[in-house]
Amino acid sequence: MAEISFPLPDLGEGLIEATVLEWLVAEGEQVERNHPLVEVETTKSAVELPSPQAGKVLRIFGTPGDTIKVGDPLIVFEVPDDTAGIVGTVPKEEAPKRRVRLNAVLDED
Amino acid sequence: MSETLEAPVMQEAGEGPAVETLSMQQALNRALAEVLAENPRAVVLGEDVGRLGGVFRITDGLQARFGEQRVFDTPLAESGILGMSVGLAMAGYHPIPEVQFDGFAYPAINQIVCQVGRMNYRSRGTLPMPITLRVPSFGGIRAPEHHGESLESLFAHVPGLKVVSPSDPNQAYHLLKHAATRPDPVVFMEPKSRYWQKGEVDLDAAAHGFRPGGSRVAREGRHVTLVAWGAMVARCLQVSELAAEDGIDVEVLDLRWLKPIDAEGLAASVAKTRRAVVVHEAPLTAGLGAEVAALVTERCFGTLRAPVERVTGFDVPYPSGDLEDEYIPNIDRILFGIQRVLEYRRG
Numbered sequence: 115m116a117e118i119s120f121p122l123p124d125l126g127e128g129l130i131e132a133t134v135l136e137w138l139v140a141e142g143e144q145v146e147r148n149h150p151l152v153e154v155e156t157t158k159s160a161v162e163l164p165s166p167q168a169g170k171v172l173r174i175f176g177t178p179g180d181t182i183k184v185g186d187p188l189i190v191f192e193v194p195d196d197t198a199g200i201v202g203t204v205p206k207e208e209a210p211k212r213r214v215r216l217n218a219v220l221d222e223d
Numbered sequence: 224m225s226e227t228l229e230a231p232v233m234q235e236a237g238e239g240p241a242v243e244t245l246s247m248q249q250a251l252n253r254a255l256a257e258v259l260a261e262n263p264r265a266v267v268l269g270e271d272v273g274r275l276g277g278v279f280r281i282t283d284g285l286q287a288r289f290g291e292q293r294v295f296d297t298p299l300a301e302s303g304i305l306g307m308s309v310g311l312a313m314a315g316y317h318p319i320p321e322v323q324f325d326g327f328a329y330p331a332i333n334q335i336v337c338q339v340g341r342m343n344y345r346s347r348g349t350l351p352m353p354i355t356l357r358v359p360s361f362g363g364i365r366a367p368e369h370h371g372e373s374l375e376s377l378f379a380h381v382p383g384l385k386v387v388s389p390s391d392p393n394q395a396y397h398l399l400k401h402a403a404t405r406p407d408p409v410v411f412m413e414p415k416s417r418y419w420q421k422g423e424v425d426l427d428a429a430a431h432g433f434r435p436g437g438s439r440v441a442r443e444g445r446h447v448t449l450v451a452w453g454a455m456v457a458r459c460l461q462v463s464e465l466a467a468e469d470g471i472d473v474e475v476l477d478l479r480w481l482k483p484i485d486a487e488g489l490a491a492s493v494a495k496t497r498r499a500v501v502v503h504e505a506p507l508t509a510g511l512g513a514e515v516a517a518l519v520t521e522r523c524f525g526t527l528r529a530p531v532e533r534v535t536g537f538d539v540p541y542p543s544g545d546l547e548d549e550y551i552p553n554i555d556r557i558l559f560g561i562q563r564v565l566e567y568r569r570g
Contacts, residue, residue: 211554214562220446
């Protein structure tokens with residue numbers, strides 16, 4: 115298994131921190147991509163952060179009321195080693211399918 | 224440039240079992256770790272290769288093991304990644320840059336063509352460029368635009384560069400270790416759709432006669448040679464099993480090195496089968512299949528039973544999503560290619 119850390123992103127233009135309002139996932143929980151992770155408040159607004167990826171939540175940082183700086187760890191996911199990259203999906207290994215049949219007279223063999 | 228066709232180098236057997244089942248990701252990760260351990264001048268750089276371990280996990284754990292001086296993240300600027308690599312090479316290092324996706328190589332084309340490929344020539348051999356440029360390449364993972372391109376003919380056209388593409392974990396492990404010890408720049412095109420498939424890696428292959436240079440007969444056959452590289456080798460092996468059901472014995476030639484191309488290996492295979500179909504994901508026009516067809520024609524004109532067939536991508540931008548299956552040569556298109564060379568008659 116591999117660990118992937120997701121730091122608090124810049125949620126606006128030049129914001130430097132955010133305050134945790136409520137965690138919407140718990141450690142040990144399996145989440146899908148875009149699942150709401152946490153509600154945080156910045157100096158501009160309260161926003162819900164969607165999960166950047168699928169995985170098991172290994173660690174979350176900060177309890178309600180805590181301030182987290184942009185770039186500091188927010189959440190760590192555990193993902194299987196063979197999980198695809200951030201872009202794209204793992205191709206399925208399928209039994210080969212065909213419609214074309216070869217029909218040739220080998221005149222020299 | 225030094226010749227890639229050379230005798231196998233004997234190496235000490237590593238710890239543990241000589242054969243392990245690894246994915247291509249794991250095989251490449253293992254190879255990089257060994258290169259970093261063996262060569263203190265080797266450095267790995269690129270976008271997200273450090274703390275994250277790469278979007279495909281190829282550099283996973285390397286920064287923790289070798290430190291931020293040897294495995295480091297760069298800004299999102301491919302021209303900078305390659306420019307820095309040129310400087311490192313001039314200073315005596317062996318940089319192993321990663322361009323995160325094939326389509327991101329375009330901003331670095333100036334550095335690749337005008338510096339990486341030429342510095343050794345320009346300096347009369349005083350500034351060699353031992354750069355191993357890793358490029359996750361080709362399509363097949365349902366990624367958006369810029370994430371599924373096949374740039375081998377662009378790279379192969381640049382004097383001074385070597386180009387290689389592994390087809391399975393064993394090839395990936397050994398070819399990367401080989402490339403990363405060369406004095407010349409090598410573009411290492413990793414078939415990203417094959418990253419997750421597992422295969423046996425013979426870690427002691429050097430002692431078992433693994434040849435890092437030239438092409439490789441992946442399957443022997445008598446009636447037709449399928450020439451392929453990267454992810455298309457696995458597909459051609461599938462096709463060869465299906466063709467066998469119809470009584471056609473297909474040879475699959477894994478070209479491996481796309482510059483220089485192993486013309487002798489190519490000719491030896493086609494001289495035997497007398498028919499060739501070249502399969503690649505890149506667009507047809509001015510693709511590497513044309514080079515293969517020319518080499519085969521030059522060397523096997525007298526014995527060829529049919530013109531060389533090309534089964535390739537189309538002359539369109541690489542499509543994302545489900546259209547990928549229509550673009551990448553599929554089993555039926557390759558079978559049609561075989562049928563065309565089988566039924567061709569002169570006159």
